[in-house]
Amino acid sequence: MARNITPRAEDYSQWYLDIIKAAELADYAPVRGCMVIRPTGYSLWESIQHHFDEAFKETGHVNAYFPLLIPNSFLEKEAEHVEGFAPECAVVTHAGGEVLEEPLVVRPTSETVIGHMYSKWIQSWRDLPILINQWANVMRWEKRPRLFLRTSEFLWQEGHTAHSSREEAMEETLKMLGVYARIMRDILALPVVEGEKTEGERFPGADNTYACETMMSDGKALQAGTSHFLGQNFARAFDIKFQNQNGDLEYAWTTSWGVSTRLIGAIIMTHSDDDGLVLPPRVAPVKAAILPIGTNEEKVASTLLPRALELSSELDRSLGGRCTVVDKQFYLRPGDRFFQHLQRGVPLRVELGEKDLAAGTARVVRRDSGEKMDIPLENLASRIPELLEDIQSGLFNRALDFRRQNTSVVSTYDEMKKVMEEKGGFVETWFAGTRDDEKKIKEETGATARCMPIDSPEEGPCFFTGKPGGRKVIFAKAY
RNA sequence: CGGGGCGUAGCGCAGUCUGGUAAGCGCGCCUGGUUCGGGACCAGGAGGUCGGAGGUUCAAAUCCUCUCGCCCCGACCA
Known part of the structure; x- marks a missing residue:
């Protein structure tokens, strides 16, 4: 937390x-x-x-x-x-x-x-x-x-x-x-x-x-x-x-x-969540942070760091562009370094410690779910891009689900008022009202007409005036 | 612009009502040490004149006036 x-x-x-x-x-x-x-x-x-x-x-x-x-x-x-x-x-x-x-x-x-x-x-x-x-x-x-x-x-x-x-x-x-x-x-x-x-x-x-x-x-x-x-x-x-x-x-x-x-x-x-920023991998400037972890300076310098740098450039090549960082903040304890990347929304954290190297694996942690997994070093270059894509689609689907769950279809003004009071989110309905009607709706519910979805050309009876020929409209409170 | 809240150390706050060695706490920061795989601990330090200006007073962070700024809620907007 x-x-x-x-x-x-x-x-x-x-x-x-x-x-x-x-x-x-x-x-x-x-x-x-x-x-x-x-x-x-x-x-x-x-x-x-x-x-x-x-x-x-x-x-x-x-x-x-x-x-x-x-x-x-x-x-x-x-x-x-x-x-x-x-x-x-x-x-x-x-x-x-x-x-x-x-x-x-x-x-x-x-x-x-x-x-x-x-x-x-x-x-x-x-x-x-x-x-x-x-x-x-x-x-x-x-x-x-x-x-x-x-x-x-x-x-x-x-x-x-x-x-x-x-x-x-x-x-x-x-x-x-x-x-x-x-x-x-x-x-x-x-x-x-x-x-x-x-x-x-x-x-x-x-x-x-x-x-x-x-x-x-x-x-x-x-x-x-x-x-x-x-x-x-x-x-x-x-x-x-x-x-x-x-x-x-x-x-x-x-x-x-x-x-x-x-x-x-x-x-x-x-x-984002209560731990901080969460970034979709494709737009994240840093897609993976690689952290050599160890207290033995010589060992870090001789084995962990070189391996981390190698992995970093390998990933940069395969993912296209400079999109990984090697965390060299050895003056911080691991927990502090974890949190820094966590809070900046870096999609994947790759921990490379002595224990990992001994086991021939790296500890990979997902930002979206917190899931930790030990992945064999030789598989990292192929697994990381896969994980990033999985995070990407997961974030989109989660957001889409959220929107669906918070979108209510209504056909009367009373229904709409009730939804805005109790649930919020998007309200989808037919609307054929005027600018003044929109104003009144805003005054009474706080919601404004966000848009008329272009993929819904069909018409229906207006939820506000009852007139026929209403366009599909989404109402919501807006930023 | 209207309503509400607030400006004291880098950040978060206490102190203000009941003026007078209370400028204090937590976090952060610096130094040393012990630690080190999800935000460590001990010890020692640095750092503020209390948003600004004016006034009242022997004395103001504390009272009065003005002013600047910030945050939240409303009207307006990518």
Whole structure:
């Protein structure tokens, strides 16, 4: 039992913060709402970045970088956009010792600058599509920050594409939603629901927003990624026009999509336990920690350490990349070293002691189950990858089971209220209500419409209004 | 921004109501030793002027005013 972590059942949000602290993922910065991502946390982010970036490249996207500062007037060009973001914008009014003629907004997102640039770059249908992504920081001044889930500055990736037809842009929007869902499931072991957002939850300036919704281990929903179909809204605002094959001028169709460091929060709240962080092997920067254990310095130096280093590089080769570490903290007692890796969520711990070597085995311990096994040295290189895959699928299945067990299907508002009061989790139902209805539901139950699952196109009677033609909707309390 | 709580050593806290050698405890850290396969033990140390500013007083961590910040709950969000 970890003595530095509040049990999850006792205080969920304290548990979450304790995990972050114990795993040394992040720390509070001197400026409220900002966080320092510590090396352990940043390496996790790099791993996440790596998997997403690779997928973006595979789908033909290229990376670029647009500036942090945006002329205030840009924000104002799209009415809904400015309305949505103005309240949370940080604005630079002074620079170079003078008051600026036009205030500069620290980007809360980059549709506007990118739209401005696209209008310069796009003239012909031959220039389309433009498929650009950028990895960047953005700032949205938050009233209630929480590490990784909501910080005033956060790191993310924003894809911005422009297309010559509505169909192609819509296809792109859904394609990237699918890419997100795939990586979240396969790599981050997060069971996600792909869905369309209701009007009230839409991105400011978008015609339509899609999202990957995931359930945390307290039953609350977390929006883990969004993909927006922007229609021609930004094209009109920024004059992104192209000449089509008939010689006519048309506005382009644009999309944008993003995932952020919030994913780290999702991973923590989906997989971790009362002992600390638990990481799915495929996204874990360190997949196995190898610990030579012994007090006889000579023996450690002559046999244990070399064997550990050898195993480490062998595993790095077979697993691809530098993903194992050899723990050389001999000044710590074994228990302290165990706990360190445990709390950082390292999927496997491989203990290599004198007793093990004498027996020709290594003691391997799983982070997810705590199971210990003695594996013959010659089998390690093949067994460890298998174990990692087993942990990976186990974590996903456990999370999926949890979501299923905490998803209730209801057909009346009374039922829904009862579920939200007694059980929480996701509520699945038919809904044909208005924005005001959503508001009322939120006021009375605390739950919001998370999304309309895209794999449930059928319609049914609205649980709230009784009207026919309701779409399948998931309601839940959300982060 | 509204409601609630809190700022004393790196962390967690006691002391504040009833001003006056109480700046103290636990963990952590440093040194030495014994230990060493799930968070050790003994001994000896280093470290804070009590969030900040002003005020009351012979005297303030303790009382008053202002201020900054943090945490939790609500309205808003990747």
